[in-house]
Amino acid sequence: MPQSRPMLLPRLMAAFLLLSGLGLAGGGAWLVLLGGSWFYLLAGLAMLASGILLWRGRDAALLVFGLLLAVTLAWAIWETGLDWWALAPRGGLLVVLALLLLTPWITRPLGTSPLRGGGAVLSLAVLASIVTAPIAMLRDPHAIEGALPTRRLAVADQGIPDGEWHAYGRTGLAQRFSPLDQITPANVARLEVAWQYRTGDMRGQPGEPQETTFQVTPLKIENRLFLCTPHQAVIALDATTGGEIWRYEPTILNDLALQHLTCRGLGWLPAPESGAAPPAPLDPARVAAAREAVPGLPVAAEGATTVECGARLYMPTADGRVIALDPETGAVCSNFGDGTGQINLWANMPNVRPGGYYSTSPPVVANGVLVVGGTVLDNVSTSEQSGVIRGYDARSGALLWNWDSGAPDNTAPIAPDATYTPNSPNAWSILSVDAALGLVYVPLGNQPPDQFGGNRSPAVERFSSAVVALDLADGSLRWAFQTVHHDLWDYDVPSQPTLIDLTVEGQTVPALVQPTKQGELYVLDRRTGEAILPIREVPAPQGAAPGDTTAPTQPVSALSFDPPMLRGRDMWGATLFDQLACRIQLRRLRYEGRYTPPSLQGSIVYPGNFGVFNWGGIAVDPERQIAFTTPAYLAFVSRLVPREDATTLYVQGENRPPGSLPALNENFGAPYAVQLYPFLSPIGLPCQRPPWGYVAGADLTTGQIAWQHRNGTVRDLSPVPLPFRMGVPDLGGPILTRGGVAFMSGTLDNYVRGYDATTGAQLWEHRLPAGGQATPMTYTGTDNRQYLLVIAGGHGSLGTTAGDHVIAYALPGG
Known part of the structure; x- marks a missing residue:
């Protein structure tokens, strides 16, 4: 080859190929030793050969790289099918390098041409890759195409006006279904902003936890x-x-040990019917005693109009x-809580630490009873508060009963000097109620710590992660x-139970x-808890960490969005290199499918504790007996860290949270801390x-x-x-309407x-000024227009855009 031809650019390209080939071959060899795919090792060797030939000025470098690209395309299709987002990282970088190799700056010094x-x-090989790309882009191998039944059955009146929304899920049945039908598939694309309101409450204030979120669904x-x-506020x-x-704006204690702020x-209680007996006069002695019972806590009825x-x-x-x-004025109700205007949830609570326990979700109100659950800190210590569920007289605030999972048969109001069972499973999510049956349905979480259960009592074992x-x-x-x-x-029951009458x-x-x-x-069956759709027990992976056990089987429903087990071919990345790193991680971590126990080496938890479903739940149409769902899929890693004492920060290290905020995942008092990521x-x-997120429709009568x-x-x-429609997770639930349109705003992009x-076809979208991690609602205004209401405030832990927006949409006119 003539020495006068410039070889600077070819040798720079060769150096890149050599370095890349070394990395790919080295990582590929590691993956082979772990029992994984040979492709990356062979691809790295091919890249090395191409780089060496290119350094020597041989046009065979192009031949070798062409064969590498062709084999990569065939291998990628064999592994993933014509799935664009799986194909692109396997071949994208190679196609870019191939195009560079075909430029005159490379081919002319080699004395060849494309x-x-x-x-x-x-x-x-480049042409084959380019032809394959649009074919794969136009396909969606993950989609299920079909249609839900359109039949409508007569259902009982739920007892509220069609244009109103009286509870978190519209009614205590938690269906998130509105009988309004002004907005339809034919006109939903014409929705426009009718009005906006800014609350002025933005996250980022001193002393608040990272997970500060605007998750409200208004009434x-x-x-x-x-x-x-x-x-x-x-x-x-x-x-x-x-x-x-x-x-x-109530006075709230400072320096709270909060994990979440939301x-x-x-809750809402209507006025008593005319003719109802007036409330008993307040006893001054009881008022004085009630105010003395909340040392350190503000008293709502003090210093405010009541x-x-x-x-x-x-x-x-x-x-x-x-x-x-008072719904009319916002004044505190002086005839509630023995003149305090409030219920003190710290009454009879063990391990008092303000902020460590409170109710993040609205209370349930039915049949004159106010039912309240609460959240406790996850994975901080083994000395947390109780997860007791309490029922109060909705008018007086007097305690009527308490259900403590540590003493489930003793529901009479607790003695004044007694305390509830500490560290018991709690109900942080939203409760549901069937007033006609006289039952309240409670989704329960886990006893902290979530990833170690060696010390759980029989009562805890019975009620953890149960409804x-x-x-x-x-x-x-x-x-x-x-x-x-x-x-x-951490598979606590996250969603509000949804109640619906089904034809079976x-x-x-x-x-x-x-x-x-x-x-x-x-x-x-909500009367008995017996299965309507079949549930089977399936074998689960065994081998818990020392001191713990695993259940031999786990229950699986006939209606399941459980994803397939992760395989090497499911690993992803922007390029072959980070995809290879993920394959190595998959092999190094413990993973035997769903319910792989946490381990010292680290275990993959899939679905992760973010959940296929979280507190947003699902929406159902009671007339069609269908469900609109939003399954999400993200894998997590759970690694146990042995604790030698009850004070060292094994997970937080030097990053102890400021002030009173808790050191999460340290599990003080347990044998292990846990790293979760x-x-x-x-x-x-x-x-x-x-995809990492979907919308999906199911027939509840068949489970299909x-x-x-x-x-x-x-x-x-x-x-x-980049507006790539890859399918992203959501946090915040959907709603359904009789008009045949479903709405949601919780995806991690800022859209409703x-x-x-x-x-399931998407008919309309509108850009939001902030993350919409809340459940929308819909109602009728005095102008007889149907409004869609969306909260856009973002989620601190997810990093979505912060905001304080309340946005109402309606069809034009009115």
């Missing part, structure tokens, strides 16, 4: 909307114009109280159904549908290939998934705002979207 010899082979009663903000708005009517909603309320709102506060407010039905009148246990046996994965074999059966983090939708590539991308489509883009998740409930 149409001769090795250049022709390389050109054909709509007559022409007023009622909502709460993360920092505990309660606001009433005109539902038609968005104008502020009143605002209440308010998902308010009234003797008829109707009332109930606001749970971050310092462990429930305050009763229980309690008698509204006295709190007695009617039935319990456990969704996970001996939970070691010609009979109407009152059902409960319970979504779970692991992807099951258990369909139970998403299963990510070295550059921060999920190790599993997309009729359709499923990837949902959402990475526009707000990537450094460059409308869907055809029958086919």
